[in-house]
Every structure is written in C-alpha cells, then in structure tokens.
Amino acid sequence: MTVPMRPSPSACPACAAAPAAEALAERALKPAQIALSLPTIHCSACISKIERGLNAHPGVRGARVNLTLKRASIDAAPEVSAEELRTLVEGLGFEAHELDGASLGATATGRAGRDLLMRLAVAGFASMNVMLLSVSVWSGAEDATRDMFHWISAAITLPAIAFSGQPFFRNAWAALSKGRLNMDVPITLAIVLAIFTSLWETVLSGEHAYFDAALALTFFLLAGRYLDHRTRAIARSAAEELTALEVPRATRLQDGVEAQVNIAELRLGDLILVRPGGRMPVDGEIVTGTSEIDRSLLTGETLPVFAGEGQAVSAGEVNLTGPLTVRATAVGADTSLHRMADLVAIAESGRSRYTSLADKAAKLYAPGVHILSALSFLGWYLYTWDMRTALNIAAAVLIITCPCALGLAVPAVTTAASGRLFRRGMLIKHETALERLAQVDTVVFDKTGTLTTGTPQLTNLAALPRRAVECALALAQGSSHPLARAITTAARDGGFAATQLTDVTEVPGYGTRALWNGQEVRLGRASWTGAAPLAETASFLKIGDQAPLAFIFADRLRPGAAEAVEALKSSGKTVILMSGDTTPAVEALALRLGIPHWVAEALPADKSARIQALSGEGAHVLMVGDGLNDTAALAAAHVSISPASALDAARVASDIVLLGNDLTPIAAACDTAQSATRRIRENFRIATIYNMIAVPLAVAGLATPLIAALAMSLSSITVSLNALRLR
Amino acid sequence: MNILTYLIPISLILGAVGLVAFIYTVKSNQYDDPEGDARRILSDDYDDKPKQ
Numbered sequence: 001m002t003v004p005m006r007p008s009p010s011a012c013p014a015c016a017a018a019p020a021a022e023a024l025a026e027r028a029l030k031p032a033q034i035a036l037s038l039p040t041i042h043c044s045a046c047i048s049k050i051e052r053g054l055n056a057h058p059g060v061r062g063a064r065v066n067l068t069l070k071r072a073s074i075d076a077a078p079e080v081s082a083e084e085l086r087t088l089v090e091g092l093g094f095e096a097h098e099l100d101g102a103s104l105g106a107t108a109t110g111r112a113g114r115d116l117l118m119r120l121a122v123a124g125f126a127s128m129n130v131m132l133l134s135v136s137v138w139s140g141a142e143d144a145t146r147d148m149f150h151w152i153s154a155a156i157t158l159p160a161i162a163f164s165g166q167p168f169f170r171n172a173w174a175a176l177s178k179g180r181l182n183m184d185v186p187i188t189l190a191i192v193l194a195i196f197t198s199l200w201e202t203v204l205s206g207e208h209a210y211f212d213a214a215l216a217l218t219f220f221l222l223a224g225r226y227l228d229h230r231t232r233a234i235a236r237s238a239a240e241e242l243t244a245l246e247v248p249r250a251t252r253l254q255d256g257v258e259a260q261v262n263i264a265e266l267r268l269g270d271l272i273l274v275r276p277g278g279r280m281p282v283d284g285e286i287v288t289g290t291s292e293i294d295r296s297l298l299t300g301e302t303l304p305v306f307a308g309e310g311q312a313v314s315a316g317e318v319n320l321t322g323p324l325t326v327r328a329t330a331v332g333a334d335t336s337l338h339r340m341a342d343l344v345a346i347a348e349s350g351r352s353r354y355t356s357l358a359d360k361a362a363k364l365y366a367p368g369v370h371i372l373s374a375l376s377f378l379g380w381y382l383y384t385w386d387m388r389t390a391l392n393i394a395a396a397v398l399i400i401t402c403p404c405a406l407g408l409a410v411p412a413v414t415t416a417a418s419g420r421l422f423r424r425g426m427l428i429k430h431e432t433a434l435e436r437l438a439q440v441d442t443v444v445f446d447k448t449g450t451l452t453t454g455t456p457q458l459t460n461l462a463a464l465p466r467r468a469v470e471c472a473l474a475l476a477q478g479s480s481h482p483l484a485r486a487i488t489t490a491a492r493d494g495g496f497a498a499t500q501l502t503d504v505t506e507v508p509g510y511g512t513r514a515l516w517n518g519q520e521v522r523l524g525r526a527s528w529t530g531a532a533p534l535a536e537t538a539s540f541l542k543i544g545d546q547a548p549l550a551f552i553f554a555d556r557l558r559p560g561a562a563e564a565v566e567a568l569k570s571s572g573k574t575v576i577l578m579s580g581d582t583t584p585a586v587e588a589l590a591l592r593l594g595i596p597h598w599v600a601e602a603l604p605a606d607k608s609a610r611i612q613a614l615s616g617e618g619a620h621v622l623m624v625g626d627g628l629n630d631t632a633a634l635a636a637a638h639v640s641i642s643p644a645s646a647l648d649a650a651r652v653a654s655d656i657v658l659l660g661n662d663l664t665p666i667a668a669a670c671d672t673a674q675s676a677t678r679r680i681r682e683n684f685r686i687a688t689i690y691n692m693i694a695v696p697l698a699v700a701g702l703a704t705p706l707i708a709a710l711a712m713s714l715s716s717i718t719v720s721l722n723a724l725r726l727r
Numbered sequence: 728m729n730i731l732t733y734l735i736p737i738s739l740i741l742g743a744v745g746l747v748a749f750i751y752t753v754k755s756n757q758y759d760d761p762e763g764d765a766r767r768i769l770s771d772d773y774d775d776k777p778k779q
Contacts, residue, residue, distance in 0.1 A: 044766035045770075047763060048770045066759065066760040067762045067763030068759070069760070114753055118753060121749045125745055
C-alpha cells in the first residue's frame with residue numbers, strides 16, 4: 001500500500017463502517033451489469049488497487065471485488081463495454097476474464113442457502129434458551145417451577161419448530177404422498193411425537209418433557225443440510241463461472257457491416273464471420289475464405305483439417321489460419337453440437353444407477369426405527385394398559401434413534417473432502433461423485449486435450465539442417481497456425497535466428513511462402529509442397545526445386561500426465577487409452593506413457609459401448625475426457641472427470657472438473673475419495689454404536705430427556721470430529 | 728424464587744437480540760465474501776469517511 005496509515009477520525013471505526021456496509025450490501029444484491037473473473041487476486045492490496053482503478057473510470061458507477069469468488073461486479077453506464085474494463089484491469093497488472101452475466105444465475109442458490117441458514121439460526125437460538133430451562137429442570141426444579149419452565153419451553157419450541165422444521169416436514173410429506181419412505185419421515189415423526197407427548201406431559205404436570213431434544217434434533221439436522229448445501233453451492237458457482245467464461249457472442253455480417261450479436265440471436269441463413277482462433281457458433285457452410293480448422297474437440301483428431309469454400313463446418317470447431325465467412329445452416333439447439341449433447345442426456349448414466357451410502361442407510365434405518373418404536377408402544381400398552389406411559393416410551397425410542405449422527409455422517413465428510421480437493425484444483429460437481437470415485441478400478445483416458453494439451457511439439461529439430469530450420473523459422477514466425485507456432489518456439493529455444501526473406505505471404509489453409517535469394521520457399525501441407533503425406537503430424541519445407549523436408553510433430557503431454565498414469569497403475573488400477581485419433585499417433589503416446597491397453601480411431605459411440613462393456617464385466621470405470629466425442633462415454637462411465645479446457649457439454653456430462661492444467665490430482669483424488677468413504681462408513685458405525693447403547697434404555701423405559709440430550713449431542717460431535725480427521 | 732421473574736425475561740430477550748443480530752447479518756450479505764472482508768480491514772481506503 002502506498003497510502004500512509006493515518007489515525008481514524010472516528011472513535012469507533014465499526015460505527016462509521018456499518019452504514020457503508022449496508023449500502024454496499026444493497027448494491028451487491030442488484031444484478032451487476034458486468035462481471036469479471038480475477039483468478040490471480042489474493043490480498044487487500046489487490047482489492048483496493050482494482051476497486052480504485054475501476055472506480056476512477058468515468059463510466060463506472062460502482063465496483064466491488066469479491067475475494068472469496070475472485071470476481072469483480074461492476075455497475076457501469078451502458079456505453080462502457082466489458083472489454084474496456086477488462087483491459088483496464090489487465091493494465092493494473094491482474095489477469096482478468098469477462099464473465100457472461102446470464103450464466104451466473106447464482107441468486108436462486110443464494111436464496112436457498114440463506115433460507116436454510118435462517119432456519120438453522122432460529123433452531124440454534126431457541127434450543128439454547130430451552131436448554132437453559134431444561135438444565136434447571138434436570139438439576140432439580142420441582143412442582144410449579146418445573147411446570148412453569150415446561151410451559152415457557154413449549155412457548156419457545158412450538159413456533160421455532162414450526163419455522164425451522166419446514167424443510168423436513170415438506171420432504172416427508174412429498175415422500176409419503178408418493179407412498180415412499182425417506183430419512184425425513186422418521187425425523188418428522190420424532191419431532192412431532194416429541195412435541196405432542198411433551199405438551200401432554202406439561203398439561204398433566206409430568207416430569208419429562210423433550211422440548212430441548214426436539215430443538216437440538218432440528219438444529220443438528222439443519223446443520224447437516226446446510227453443510228451439504230454449501231458444498232454443492234460452491235461447486236455450482238465454480239462450474240457456472242467456467243461456463244460464463246465463454247461469452248456467447250458472434251460477429252454477424254449485415255449488408256457488409258460487422259455487428260457483435262448474441263449467439264441466441266443468430267438465425268438460419270445469417271452470414272457469420274469467424275476470425276482465426278474463433279470457435280464456430282453454428283453449423284454452416286463456408287461462403288468465402290480458406291483456412292484450416294481444428295476439430296479435436298469434436299472428433300479427437302489432432303491434425304488440422306483443410307477448409308475451403310462450400311465445405312460444411314459444425315459448431316464447436318476452431319478456425320485456425322484465415323478468416324472465414326459462414327452461412328448458418330443450423331443454429332442453437334439444432335446444431336450437431338447440441339444434438340450430441342442431448343444424446344448424453346438420454347444415455348443411461350452411471351450416476352443414476354448408483355445408490356448413495358446415505359440412501360442405503362436410510363432404507364435399512366427408516367423401517368427399522370418405525371417397527372421398533374411401534375413394538376415398544378404396543379408392548380408397554382399391553383403391559384400397563386396406560387396410553388400415556390406407552391406413548392412416552394415410543395416417543396423416547398424415536399427421539400433417541402433419530403438420525404442426528406446419520407444426518408451429519410455424510411455431509412460432514414463430503415464437505416471436508418470436497419474442500420480439500422477444491423484446494424488442489426478439483427471441483428466435485430455431483431453429490432455421490434466421491435463415493436463412486438472410491439470404487440474405481442479401471443481408468444479410461446482420452447488422448448487429445450486430456451493426456452496431451454492438443455498443442456504440437458516439434459520432435460525432429462536435431463535431425464534437420466541448420467539452414468532449413470532458419471528458413472522455416474522465418475516463414476513460421478508470422479503465422480498463428482499451431483504447427484507454425486511449434487516450429488517458432490522450438491527453433492527460438494534451440495538458439496536459431498531467422499533468415500531474411502522477402503515477400504512473405506500466408507496462404508490460409510495451405511501454408512506460408514516467400515522469396516529467399518530469388519528462389520521460392522514454401523512451408524505448409526504435403527500436397528502444397530509436393531511431398532508424400534506421412535502418418536505422423538508433419539509440415540513440409542520446400543526450398544526451390546529441392547526435395548521437401550519434413551518437420552515432424554508430436555502432441556505435447558499435459559503436465560502431470562505421466563505422473564498420474566504412473567500413480568494410477570501403481571495403485572493397481574487398469575489404465576486404458578481410448579482415442580478417436582489415428583493408430584500411429586495413439587500407439588506412440590501409449591508407448592511413451594507405458595499404457596498397455598489402447599484403442600485408436602474410436603467413434604463416440606464405440607467409446608461409450610466399450611465402457612458399457614467394461615461395466616458389464618463388473619469394472620467400475622473412471623472416464624477422463626474433454627471432447628464432444630467423449631461426452632457419451634463420460635455419461636456412461638461410473639464416474640467421470642473432465643479438464644476445465646473441455647467443451648461445455650463435456651463438463652456438464654462429467655462429475656468432477658479439473659480446474660488446473662495439471663493431471664496429477666486425479667490419482668490423489670482417488671485416494672481422498674477412498675478415505676472419505678471409509679470415514680462415512682466409520683461414522684455410520686459410530687452412530688449405530690450410540691443407538692445400540694441408548695435404544696435398550698429407551699425401550700426399557702429408563703431413558704430420560706437428559707440421556708437423550710447427551711446421546712444426541714455426543715454422537716453428532718463425534719461424527720463431525722471424525723470427519724475432520726480426513727487427510 | 729422471585730429472582731426468576733427478572734432472569735427468565737432477561738435470558739429470553741438476550742436470546743432474541745442474538746437472533747435478530749444474526750438475521751441482520753445474513754440479510755445484509757455479510758457472509759458473501761468472508762475472505763475479502765477479513766482482508767479489507769487492513770485497507771485504509773475509507774478510514775476518513777465511509778463510502779457513500
């Protein structure tokens with residue numbers, strides 16, 4: 001900070017700050033016009049530098065940086081463009097990306113979380129007060145005093161439960177009205193029965209009232225729900241941010257004038273300009289221009305494909321060298337991209353077949369509790385012919401067995417595990433993803449974009465004559481074609497300097513040509529340089545009339561790919577490489593990484609069929625893929641991971657998203673998932689042990705509200721602490 | 728036992744005050760950016776007068 005510290009003129013800085021906080025809070029509620037993602041901010045200096053910079057812009061009415069979400073919300077005048085503000089922030093020295101406001105619809109999630117938090121707070125404060133009164137009863141308050149305490153407790157509990165218990169009541173009713181049982185049915189029954197018997201006891205000046213138990217139960221269960229919700233809300237907002245990074249905009253040509261429009265506004269027959277580096281927004285036909293297009297996200301091919309007039313292109317392909325004008329033949333939901341994404345929704349997915357551990361426990365637990373409680377009611381009624389005693393004992397059984405610890409067992413562990421994995425750069429999107437990941441014994445990798453980055457690397461630099469490399473560097477350095485860029489990087493790193501060439505012209509779709517000492521030199525595809533095409537990815541240099549020289553490329557490995565494959569193999573998992581690319585390319589990579597099983601030239605349908613076949617043999621398959629050709633396979637697999645660079649459709653289809661560039665966390669995630677599942681099982685066991693001790697007491701009619709309170713709190717706390725042990 | 732006539736209302740009121748204060752913090756988005764708020768206290772941007 002450059003501003004010197006000064007004593008605050010206000011005696012109490014908090015007093016001065018409070019109205020400001022309120023005003024800011026109101027502003028934050030309004031939808032921000034422009035949102036920027038700021039992945040590199042980390043301290044208070046970053047916050048004030050960016051806020052000061054943005055607020056100094058004349059068109060900005062207000063800017064607020066959120067460090068938790070690493071995002072800035074800016075309220076700006078309509079004429080200010082997001083691009084302008086993005087460059088402004090980049091100028092301040094921070095990485096910034098524009099976010100699409102429409103994809104950031106986090107308000108509904110926020111409201112649900114706030115609602116749960118409010119109910120949790122009411123239950124918490126009410127239970128504190130009631131517990132205070134209950135402690136006096138347990139320590140010996142009698143007669144009129146005890147009755148008064150019970151009445152006050154009832155007056156606090158009834159409205160508090162009516163408000164806080166609503167999520168349980170609603171879920172239980174939804175399940176019952178469909179004729180099913182879920183965890184919320186015994187919860188609701190326990191709460192309602194506890195309050196009913198306690199009221200009855202209070203009216204008759206009885207000794208035992210369970211008001212505190214009903215509130216504590218609601219509080220602990222709501223805490224579990226809130227944890228669960230927060231884990232999912234964090235994952236959802238991070239996933240939304242990934243989607244929002246791709247701002248859906250296209251350049252439409254109207255009477256020769258370029259206009260930036262939203263992709264949703266594109267119509268059939270529109271002429272769309274796609275610049276080099278841009279992604280096709282629609283399916284269409286090339287009207288003018290020649291270029292090369294990268295189809296790796298759709299098919300897994302690494303080699304760019306030639307594109308010329310009259311050729312059909314599909315949405316999602318990336319234009320590489322020359323500008324293309326495309327006439328739209330299918331837009332929006334009709335594009336092949338969308339149709340393929342829809343197929344995924346229809347395909348039976350691994351996640352819908354899986355029953356979570358919590359559901360399994362509930363299925364055993366809910367009927368068991370009801371039967372036990374009904375039996376003890378019946379037994380005591382037949383034994384004493386006293387409705388009041390029998391009902392009291394039945395309520396005690398329900399309260400003591402109530403799944404406080406069961407309700408916390410899963411969310412406490414998943415919150416801890418997801419938080420740990422999130423810090424390592426993995427986003428757990430689906431609630432049962434961790435449990436499914438723990439079972440994985442077979443890992444299937446896609447090649448292009450997953451194990452490799454999709455950017456080529458020159459391999460035969462050492463074998464090429466110096467003059468040729470210097471000439472190729474001169475031809476390549478002006479081009480943005482991936483192969484040309486690979487040559488430039490490799491040659492510069494190797495210490496080569498470009499030769500002087502004249503008349504350098506790039507011919508989109510073919511290569512670059514120039515004049516060198518009066519003879520023509522060409523760097524480009526095989527057919528253009530008169531060379532015989534090779535099996536590997538290659539570019540050719542032709543100097544004058546000499547025979548063309550081949551520059552051979554291999555795909556660059558993604559960082560951590562080798563480590564991840566090695567770690568997965570050493571933990572006893574079968575690793576398979578499955579790609580849509582050509583056989584030599586796939587075989588080379590399999591050899592390089594030591595993957596024994598590989599499949600090449602696999603069509604999207606082949607991939608998912610093979611994965612289904614593996615599942616049919618009893619394997620639990622983890623699919624790691626990024627392209628559209630992988631989406632069906634991602635959905636068919638038991639659990640799936642996609643990198644953040646994947647197509648939106650692939651990210652949606654997968655359970656876990658890798659946020660960083662590195663693949664190493666995959667192996668670590670399998671370990672974390674296994675230990676998380678172990679903790680969940682331990683938690684269930686702890687809860688069962690508590691029940692085994694407390695239930696006989698309750699059935700025998702020996703349980704008091706004190707014992708119920710102790711059993712409930714102790715089991716909930718043990719379970720939460722056990723979850724924190726996760727490493 | 729007369730002390731109870733003071734103590735019980737006091738405990739109830741204190742509980743209610745706590746609850747109201749908590750609800751106020753939730754309503755005014757004070758949990759939206761916990762990390763940023765923890766750092767903002769170190770910045771002296773609005774020490775002289777609160778941001779309008």
